[in-house]
Structures are given as structure tokens and as C-alpha cells.
Amino acid sequence: MPVADPDDVLAETRAILAAHAGVEGALLPVLQAVQARFGHVPAAALPVIAGALGMSRAEVMGVVSFHHDFREVPAGRKVLRLCRAEACQAVGGRALEAHAMARLGIGWGETTADGAVTLEPVYCLGLCACGPAALVDGEVVGRLTAAAFDRLVSA
């Protein structure tokens, strides 16, 4: 996703804030809506959100940086979230992690140079009886093998 125009960010963030007026504890839903719109939480959105919710920029940034889901830069065209947790480890998850990094030539949280794939760790998808598991652009995948991984990233 291309980097958003700063004017769009301001206008659309204000619209999202207006849509959340009256919501108790609106910060998390607002940040999620901003990320859904822009593919990341643009820095330009933070002061607008802080002002509207009566918080400091540091407080808003503290919430953004705390959570694994929020990105400060856009992700690649495909987001691959590979489960690193114990149940997947028990069925070859660690070897699959190593394969994924070697195949893509990137580490956790990184995007391939051509912008095609972002690789992220996830700690449990609740697919613990059919691991190794992954979430590919929001779609669940079970019993993932190295060969199936290669097909996923080249698709």
C-alpha cells in the first residue's frame, strides 16, 4: 500500500473520530479503523487522535507501540503470520520458521525488498490440533509444510 497523502490522513482520521463519538474507551477501535484504512497508523494521525480523545501524543503512541497489530509503516502486499507457539513447535513449527526466513531472506516483522511479503510472528491462532498454523491475509491455514509455504509465498 502506498504511503498515504498527509491531507487524506488528517481528513479521514477526523471522520473516523467523528464516527466513534460517544464510544467509551474509543482509542483502540479508532486506531484499528485508521489502520484498516491506511494499512498502518500514520504518524500524522496521532496528534489528531490525541486531541480528540483528550490524551497526550505520548499516551496514544504508548498504546500504538504496545500492540503487535499496529504498524507504523505499511506492510507488504501479502501478510504472512506464522504461529510460533508451543503447540505448533510440537509439530515442526521451529523448522518451518527457519525455512520461512531462509526462503524469504527476511526476519520477523520484515518485508521482502520487492514489497511482496511481510513475515510476522503470531502467538497462537487457536489451531493447535492442526499445526503448524498460519494466517495469510486473514485466512487460516493448517498443517503447513515447507512446500505449502513456498506455494503460498509465490502465489
Add this chain to the structure above:
Amino acid sequence: MRVWLSQDAAAKALGAEAVAAALRAVPGVELVRTGSRGMVWLEPLLEVEGPEGRLAFGAVAAEEVAELFSRGVPGAGHPRCLGPTEELPWMRRQLRLTFARCGVIAPLSLEDYSAAGGLVGLRRALGMAPEEVVAEVTASGLRGRGGAGFPTGVKWETVRGARADRKYVVCNADEGDSGTFADRMLMEGDPFCLIEGMAIAGLAVGAERGLVYLRSEYPDAIRMMRAAVGLARGAGVLGASVLGSGRAFDIEVRVGAGAYVCGEETSLLNSLEGKRPVVRAKPPLPALEGLFGRPTVVNNVITLASVPVVLARGAEVYAGLGLGRSRGTIPLQIAGNVQFGGLFEAGFGLTLSEIVDDIAGGTASGRPVKAVQVGGPLGAYFPRGQFDVRFGYEEYAERDGLIGHAGIVVFDDTVDMLEQARFAMEFCAVESCGKCTPCRIGSVRGVEVLDRIRAGDAQAVTLLRDLCETMTYGSLCALGGFTPYPVLSALTHFPQDFQRDRRAA
């Protein structure tokens, strides 16, 4: 002809959507999507209508669907037929109370839900005084299924007795423990059950507003819960007058943003308030000063989803099941390297050997079982010598472990327990909220100390035990406080994995 196919995330992860597409191409097939029966090794599980009841076919591949229906409805004599679903050994051995409807009904059909015993508990609760509802839950012996095991009725009584301008019911659906998926399965397979349980909680404690805090890693459960809440509101199960009683209760589904610690109740409350979700010191208890400082019931999905059956069947029936102070049933989630993995609901009291060797059928790899982690990433690793432990809150605590959310992860003999101990520390470092030092710094030091042991420094074992003691007694919440369970159990039960040759390292 009616056929049933799961749309649970585990079934989808194993190809259920392709099977569904193939079924839609078969003339005369009326496809009903359900939740999962919990037999994950049989997913995608297809069921067809037969004179004997629903017949099971699994695991079904999309490519075989056309052949399966080539001579009409496949019957019990078909070579791929496993027999009536209810008669499969995995199903027969269970006592499904909380999960009675999961995998059976269409999850978003209120009609199906009512026809299968739904709303009986809520209707009964509407005819009772709030204190009577609380007394019924207390008498059932139901305890927190999220892991803490606190008596549900006692928590509700505290909130009921508290005076405030408003109160809340918060459902903790931040099921982050590896090896657990009961919350997910219930929300995807029988969401009205959770809604009914929350409504009963609201009536009992005097709360008109409920929130479900659902983790973002469960996109299917989020869609299902939001749809179910909308349907329940439209049908008058939720809203200004619950089932026409004149008493209000409504629910909102909020989504997390990827933080394991938000499964801790005070962190979860901070998250719902729009704050950085660091853990709060207790007291004050959330029951007295919870969400926005108001009295709040915070219960796990399975705790709340077990309330309707307690009310419908009566506290005595529920309390009549179980072991010691662990009453009722527990949905075991059998995962990792197992032949038969999935959800198995039974009364408390099964031994770990019965669960792992018998029900799960040992490892999928065919190799010997080396270790079983019970209770998620903060739970202890058990060696075979401890497999006589019976499933119960106190029974596991006596063995320096915990049942947690009842996730059971099996490892074969290829697992390196030093690496598992190191992962426990690494996970704690990744997920620590940072408020208390033993957790924030201790977990980072824990990884370093384990790296020293891995490099052959045997002296560092003493340091590791010291560090674990500091984390156990000095941490603010269970994340830092319980990380020593997997670490020390690995060290105690598998010392050979921590004896590294300095030259080999």
C-alpha cells in the same frame, strides 16, 4: 438431502471451504454450515442425513465430493462412512454440557438454538431474584475456566452487592494460551450460548452492559460473535427488554490488537478503557472497581457459556460431576503432536495418561511422548512419571503446575526441553507489559542465563533457579509470576537436557 459441514476455523484451515464449494455443485444437496464437533483430525468433517442419525465422513477432500455423491446420498455402507457421528468413540466418551450444541446446530440460527435447549437457562433466571441466580451459580461449584479457578458465584455476589451508577459484564475472549481453542470453538459454533450466559450474569449482578473482548487473531470468531449479537438484539434476546422482561442488557464486541497480557483481567480493562494495557495492582478488585472504575464481572468465555446449562439443569446436576473442588465439566483441548487432537469435554478427574495415551492416541509422529505442557505457555511440562495426575485445579497445583484454560500440548522425544524453557522466557520478554521489574527484566535475563547453560556453563543453573524465585514472588501478575512453571518443570523433570558439553556448544 441435508448435509452438514463445519465452518470452524480449524476446518477452514484444513480445506473446508473447497469442500463446501464442491458440495454446492452437487444437485439436491442442502448444505448446513455448523461449528466443529471438536474432532480436528477428521476435519473437514462432513455429515449426511441417514436413518441412523447423522453419518460421519472425514477427513473429506474437495476432490472426492463428486465421487462420494455419485450414487446419491452415501449411506452407512459406504466405505468412507465412519458411522453415526454420535456413536464415534471420541463422542461417546464425552459429557457435553457447555459444548452440547457445538458442531450440531447452525451457529446463527436462534431457532435451532432454542430447539436444542437454548434460552431455557435465561428464561429461568428471569423468573428468579438476582440473589437466587447468584446462589444457583455458587451452588454449582463453577470456577473460572480462564485458569484462575476463582468461584464464579462468589465473584458475582461481590458485584451484585456493590453499589454504583452502573455495572459491567466483561467477557474475556482473549484466549492467548497455546494449545487452547475452546473459546474460539464455542464462539464460532454456538455464539448464542455465550450471549445467554452474559445476559444471565447481567441480570444476576445488575449490569445492563456487556463487552466481549475478543482477540484479533480470531477473525472468524469476531465475525460470528458480531453477527450473533446483532441477531440476538433483533430478536429481543438482547436490548432494552430481554425476552420481554422489561430488564435491559446489551452486548458490544471489542477486538484486541495483539497482546497476550490483555488476557490478564486488569490489563484487559485498561485496554477496553483505551489506555496502554499495563497490569493494574490489586486491590481494588475489578468486582468492585473494574471497567471505568465501576463494579465489573470479568469472566472467561467458557465460564460464562457454562452458566446457561447450570441454570437450565440446576446447580445439583453440575455440582454432581467432577473431582474434589473442581466441579462440573471441563473442555479439554488436546493439541500438539497427537494422533487424535481436538476438544473433549468431560467431568474433571481424568488422568493425564488417559488423556494423552488413550483419548489422544499418543503422538502423531509415532514416537514416544516425552513431555506434556498443560495450561498454556505458563503451564508446567509433565514427564511420563507424572501422568497419574488427575485433572483438577488443586491436583495440578500440588504437582507445581496448573490447569490454566485446559490446553494440553503433547511433545515427542525429539523435543529439547532447554529450548522449551528458553522459549518460555523469550515469550515472557516479548509479551511483558513492563510494569514490574521481575517480569520485564527477569525474562530477558532468563533468556541470557539459558543461553549460558546451553553454552556449557553448569553454574548458571543455580542462577536460573534464583531468577525464577524472584519472578515467582516478585511479579505483579501471572505472566511473570508463572513463567517459572514451564522453566522449572523442564529443569526439574528433564535435567539431562540442561547438561551441555562446553566443547560441543
